[in-house]
Amino acid sequence: MSAISELSSITRRKGKATAAEKKANRRDNKAAYIFLLPWLVGLVAITIGPMLMSLYLSFTDYNLLQPPEWTGLHNFTRMLSDARLHNSLRVTFTYVFVGVPLQLAVALLIALVLDKGLRGLPFYRSVFYLPSLLGGSVAVAILWKQIFGTTGLVNQVLAMFGIQGPGWISDPSTALGSIILLHVWTFGAPMIIFLAGLRQIPNMYYEAAKVDGATTLQQFWRITLPMLSPIIFFNLVLQIIGSFQSFTQAFIVSGGNGGPSDSTMFFTLYLYQKGFGQFDMGYASAMAWVLLLIIGVFTAINFIASKYWVFYDD
């Protein structure tokens, strides 16, 4: 689907420009660059320029007041012995590796239930999608903080069954879990992508399988999953990239400090504290590049691994 498959198709096919195309090229060149001007300026001034700048800053000590001072690899060696940073990586990885598969599994499950020409589909779709629109907001993070508070909704419900629940977000062992749950709750967007993918599986496959006496479960494993694998891949790549960058929920739920005892100190939250709390801009830049590297590596692994499990029928 879309952006990701476009990108791989660009690398796949080599462009062969004919003479006529080259002529058209020249004619359109000027117009094209005028149309592209805002985007090009943005690319240079807002994206590539700052990227290079942040790469430079990652090798410096910079606090916004004095000019940057070149320190070589110092920021990176500092990272090696920064226990809080290691912890923030652990927290982020846990969040990504637990939250993303869980969210996608729920999204796929609900999409499967919704797929079969169900009456009231638009209604259900809206209900399941709404949380993913609101989930990134401060308001919902505030709500979450209260729901999982010591006297919050969850514990009120548990109390009705005579269970004394912990203070979910004030207990280091459960705080991250409640933020992961918030992430799972927002499964609506991948669910809709799954629904769109399910629609595109030709019904004749199922009919043929039925003639051969395949059970529902066999149909799921042999038809639905392989046919859906490009969509699963797409969702996976997108969700992993997005989840590594999660910030707002952890910030609000933990009151901005990643607590209790750093159990919700996401990598991005630590980056924010270093850069915009302590104005340790060099270190924050180095962290940003580590994040880019991590995301890049995971995306690459995803793409490489996809050759073994993603099935394209053309």
Place this chain on the structure above:
Amino acid sequence: MTTKLETLPTPERKSAGAGKPNNRKPRVRESRGTLAFSRAQRGKSLMKHGILILAGALMIYPLLWMVVSSLRPNEMIFREPGLWLNSLEMSNYTSGWSALTHPFGHYMLNSAIVVIGSILGNLVSCSMAAYAFARLQFTGKRLFFGIMLLTIMLPFHVVIVPQYILFSQIGWVNTFWPLLVPKLLATDAFFVFLMVQFIRGIPRELDEAARIDGAGHPRIFLRVILPLMVPALATTTIFTFIWTWNDFFGALIYLTDPDMFTVPVALRAFVDSQSATSWGSLFAMSIVSLLPVFLVFLFGQRFLIKGIATTGIK
């Protein structure tokens, strides 16, 4: 206004019967008699609806609970997991509205300025870039298009530190410019991609006819393409609205003066400034802050769903 997004070329699955209505027959064993058949089917469908309604209720419950809690006196919120109201307490709204240095409407207005500016910026700059990518031949097109797709996946933390330094040196901290200028420069590449896909679905004959009539690219763009891509523009508008309205990180970094606070940072300041006893008014303002998103969701659902299904934005 039937939307064209559904018929967008989705590269790897064009053979799979795109746009087919989702009315697959439920798969039930056919050897049974008609009566048993329909009874089994009805039972299955009832069960399915039961599960979905239960799951949906669970999804929406926290939100409903927040609405109800915002209408309860504070001491009730911590004791009442249910949704019934004994009395309608509007005082949470009035006290919440004026709890900060400015009435809450001030922050809503700030948010509205940022949102409207961002929408205009995205519509103009992204549609221009999309026209160039979809319709014009120019040197470096393939390269630029690849870069554009890559920027969709770029974590913004990599550029945020230098961007902050840049904007603070121009003296733009505590203005809306750092939030608006990137939109004017088409840095939301998602929308460029969305629009490219959409324009590709518009028959080329239309612009060729216009060209024969003597129209240049600006005229073709303004008179032929733009009017036809209203659904894509609507999707962009809606998503820009919701994302910008919810944007916390950008506002947290650039807007530190309470005069300039947008809704999310104001809410956060609210959390920090209030003791734990004013959850009611906090919830009330959370509801107020979610209301615009909810309304956009209600009226823009069709575009939201299509937008996600075709490009994976959320």
